[in-house]
Amino acid sequence: MATTQPETSALSRATVFDDRQTQRRSELSRSWRRFKRYRPGVAGGIVIILLVIMAVFAPILAPYSPTEVNTRRLGEGPSWSHPLGFDGIGRDILSRTIYGARVALMVGIISTVIAITIGVLVGATAGYFGGWVDSLLSRITDTLMAFPLLVLLVTLAAVFSPSLKTVIVVIGVTVWASYARIVRADVLSLRERDFVMAARAAGANDIRIILRHVVPNVLGPVIVIATLGIGGIIILEAALSFLGLGVQPPTPSWGGDLSSARQFIRIYPHMAIAPGMMIVITVLAFNLLGDGLRDALDPRQRE
Amino acid sequence: MIRRLLQGIVVIFFVSIATFGILQLAPGSPIDVMVGEAQVTQEQIALIEAKWGLDKPWYVQYFRWMGNMLKGDFGQSIVRTGVPVSTMLRDAASVTIRLNLIALVISTAIAVPVGIIAAVKRNSLFDYVASIGSTIGIALPSFWISLMLIILFSLKLGWLPASGSQSWKNYIMPVMVLALQETALVARLARGSTLEILRQDFVTTARSKGLMERVVVSRHVVRNAMLPVVTVIGLRLAFLMSGTIIVETIFAWPGVGRLFIDSIFRLDYQVIQAIVLLSSIIVVVMNILTDLAYAYIDPRIRVR
Numbered sequence A: 001m002a003t004t005q006p007e008t009s010a011l012s013r014a015t016v017f018d019d020r021q022t023q024r025r026s027e028l029s030r031s032w033r034r035f036k037r038y039r040p041g042v043a044g045g046i047v048i049i050l051l052v053i054m055a056v057f058a059p060i061l062a063p064y065s066p067t068e069v070n071t072r073r074l075g076e077g078p079s080w081s082h083p084l085g086f087d088g089i090g091r092d093i094l095s096r097t098i099y100g101a102r103v104a105l106m107v108g109i110i111s112t113v114i115a116i117t118i119g120v121l122v123g124a125t126a127g128y129f130g131g132w133v134d135s136l137l138s139r140i141t142d143t144l145m146a147f148p149l150l151v152l153l154v155t156l157a158a159v160f161s162p163s164l165k166t167v168i169v170v171i172g173v174t175v176w177a178s179y180a181r182i183v184r185a186d187v188l189s190l191r192e193r194d195f196v197m198a199a200r201a202a203g204a205n206d207i208r209i210i211l212r213h214v215v216p217n218v219l220g221p222v223i224v225i226a227t228l229g230i231g232g233i234i235i236l237e238a239a240l241s242f243l244g245l246g247v248q249p250p251t252p253s254w255g256g257d258l259s260s261a262r263q264f265i266r267i268y269p270h271m272a273i274a275p276g277m278m279i280v281i282t283v284l285a286f287n288l289l290g291d292g293l294r295d296a297l298d299p300r301q302r303e
Numbered sequence B: 001m002i003r004r005l006l007q008g009i010v011v012i013f014f015v016s017i018a019t020f021g022i023l024q025l026a027p028g029s030p031i032d033v034m035v036g037e038a039q040v041t042q043e044q045i046a047l048i049e050a051k052w053g054l055d056k057p058w059y060v061q062y063f064r065w066m067g068n069m070l071k072g073d074f075g076q077s078i079v080r081t082g083v084p085v086s087t088m089l090r091d092a093a094s095v096t097i098r099l100n101l102i103a104l105v106i107s108t109a110i111a112v113p114v115g116i117i118a119a120v121k122r123n124s125l126f127d128y129v130a131s132i133g134s135t136i137g138i139a140l141p142s143f144w145i146s147l148m149l150i151i152l153f154s155l156k157l158g159w160l161p162a163s164g165s166q167s168w169k170n171y172i173m174p175v176m177v178l179a180l181q182e183t184a185l186v187a188r189l190a191r192g193s194t195l196e197i198l199r200q201d202f203v204t205t206a207r208s209k210g211l212m213e214r215v216v217v218s219r220h221v222v223r224n225a226m227l228p229v230v231t232v233i234g235l236r237l238a239f240l241m242s243g244t245i246i247v248e249t250i251f252a253w254p255g256v257g258r259l260f261i262d263s264i265f266r267l268d269y270q271v272i273q274a275i276v277l278l279s280s281i282i283v284v285v286m287n288i289l290t291d292l293a294y295a296y297i298d299p300r301i302r303v304r
Helices: A006-037 A039-056 A093-129 A131-146 A149-159 A164-172 A177-191 A194-201 A206-242 A254-263 A269-297 B002-024 B030-035 B042-052 B058-070 B085-120 B125-139 B142-156 B169-198 B201-208 B213-238 B240-250 B256-266 B269-297
Strands: none
Touching: A006 A039, A006 A269, A039 A093, A039 A269, A093 A131, A093 A164, A093 A177, A093 A206, A093 A254, A093 A269, A131 A177, A131 B002, A131 B269, A149 A164, A149 A206, A149 B002, A149 B240, A149 B256, A149 B269, A164 A206, A177 A206, A194 A206, A206 A254, A206 A269, A206 B142, A254 A269, A254 B142, A269 B125, A269 B142, B002 B058, B002 B269, B058 B269, B085 B125, B085 B169, B085 B213, B085 B240, B085 B256, B085 B269, B125 B169, B142 B169, B142 B240, B169 B213, B169 B240, B201 B213, B213 B269, B240 B256, B256 B269
16 A cells, blocks of 8 residues: 555555544443443543552542551551551551552552463464464463462462562463463454455454554454453452461551551451451452443443 | 364473472572571582472473372472371362352352343343442452451451451352352353344244243243353363452461462472462363353354
8 A cells, every 4th residue: 555656545544543543432432331331430530540640649638657566556446546556566557458459550550561471472373373272371371370369379479488579470370371261262253254364364463453453443342351350360469468478567558567466466456457358349440441341342241 | 182182281281380480480499498597508508409399300300299299199298297298178169169169059050040030131120230249349459358348247347357267157258259150250250141042043933933021031031041051150260269368367367378379488399389289280171161061052163
């Protein structure tokens, strides 16, 4: 198309461009309309935006430092200046809870990005090439799915010594199996479709076909599973930190703070409330947003 | 069908290599754990290495380990010297299975009827309450609910013990926590699958025959809708290890989950390897069994 005469090329390119633009916009706006109809999904989206703001602006929003210790006010209950009170080592619970959003969202999002990258690559490769490549990759995917997730995560976290980075990587490299499966199935059916045939006939190589034609087509379901999966990942991260195998103190994290709340539960039960509520709200928000996106982007899976 | 079994065997082989490999990557060696703080000479270390076969290359160690596992010999704990891992596992497993079976029975008994009623009375108040309940139930982390229950029932009301496993009262909170998430998930699934069946042609036929709605539901809908539900319950059973780790740790139950976490912190390699391998094999076997059961119950599905 680019090699046609100069006079017509600008015009034809503009037409093609315009055409695509309208098509894409109408598809998007249809999805957006469908999404808006599901109120809980919209509410989930708004809560997530607020949580992101809370995480990004934690230093401004938090009234005190999350790690500053006030030994004279150990475990003190709520007061006007400290609305959620102090924890067992004398730190402000409100400030720690605000900062905790950082770990939760960071692990949720980065791990998911890692998992999507691996899962889409593995699934697309397996589905596109078929044969022994497919068999091998599918068995590897099955193997990953055979491990009870928390058992595998606990073992890996312990082996690679627990830290924020370990948690992110370990979760990322263990939860990609569901992406690989759905992408593989979609690619298997896409492979035979006309536009992929056409691209191949036009001389596009395999990598180009996968990246330009196959991957964009499976993006909808992937976004849906990713959103629904983030909630689960946040719970897993909190569970690891709760067991002492995740984010290490004194870094504020909801799971880690619940772990220290457990140690003080008999004397300072108020420590256990706020971090847990935040986990529930965050997970709920992602799950509702995921339900809404599923209705909007992936009509096949609608209830 | 035979292909399915072969795939299962391949997966178990991969799982065993991965399990073995992960612990080879661990920073410390089992020797460090065994020796601890004691002063030992190089010769003594060599002696221990020879005794446990740690001086051999990794693949020799792998095949020896795998061979023993196949014979049902899981080795001995390197921390609690002399205790066979199989004994530790057997004692712990009976506790874990008991706890989870009770939770499973209770959650199924609640979730299945709730899901069916919610679907039949779609958009009713009951449906809304059930939907909201299950949505929240799925989002509740088990470790937080456990702490909340302890605060309420043990600390404020003083009705239930917070830890231990001596009396029937010790069962209540762990079972509640294990059953909660299960109930939320299964109710959601039962509702979805009932809704799907209600849309099928044979249900319309049954209704047009003049059957009472109650008969239609109990005779035609429920039976068909429960198929996927049974499958999922079977699969969840295979994954009970994940839920049980948290609950047994918090409520101090001497089950497999607690044994696993204790072994992780003590780097008790033999125990960790055995639990990881066995729990994964259970998943693979349950997967194959549910596929088989599915094919047996529903002749429309041929297992490829």
